Amino acid sequence: MYTAVLIKGKTYAVMGHxxxxxxxxxxxxxxxxxLDGNEFFACKEVKAPVDDSKTDDQPKEDDKPVKEEEEPQQEQKTYTETELKGMNKTEQEAIIIDLGGDPSQxxxxxxxxxxxxxxQQQQEKTGE
Known part of the structure; x- marks a missing residue:
């Protein structure tokens, strides 16, 4: 498995990401x-644990902190129609992905x- 982090700029779209x-x-x-070698990204190869039988619960726990760190960045911003109209396609697509949608649809x-x-309205009603 591999990971990439955008370290410069605001958004970057490449190969469906x-x-x-x-x-x-x-x-x-x-x-x-x-992306490896691109100055805008920090890329890593993430190795899976060698012995999954002894550490069945550990990979799941390791995943949780990453998700907890990402969620606050994505929460609490409610966009208005005017704000959305002022955004470019890439910015809108990033929001759609954060909301669990598929921009290609x-x-x-x-x-x-x-x-x-x-x-956004659905999430406000469900309290997410």
Missing amino acids: VFLVNQVKGIEKKVFQY LKDKSERIAFILDH
Whole structure:
């Protein structure tokens, strides 16, 4: 498994991945090979534990702190329609991914904005 972190800039889209600054993302080997050496990224190869039978619970625990660190960066920002209209496509797609959507399923800017606004309302209702 490989990971990449955008260390310069705000967003970066490549090979179907949208990176936000300081956000750790798991990537495939071909994306790792493409980004490794790019001054905008810190890339790592993450080795799986050697003996999974003795450490079944440990990998799950190791994953939790990473998720907890990422969530506060993604929470608490509610975008207005005006803010969303002022954003470029890459910024909108990054928000869609954070909301659990697939930007490739949305045809244009108005669909992206509608998706974001709708999902923000749903999250407010469910308290997420």
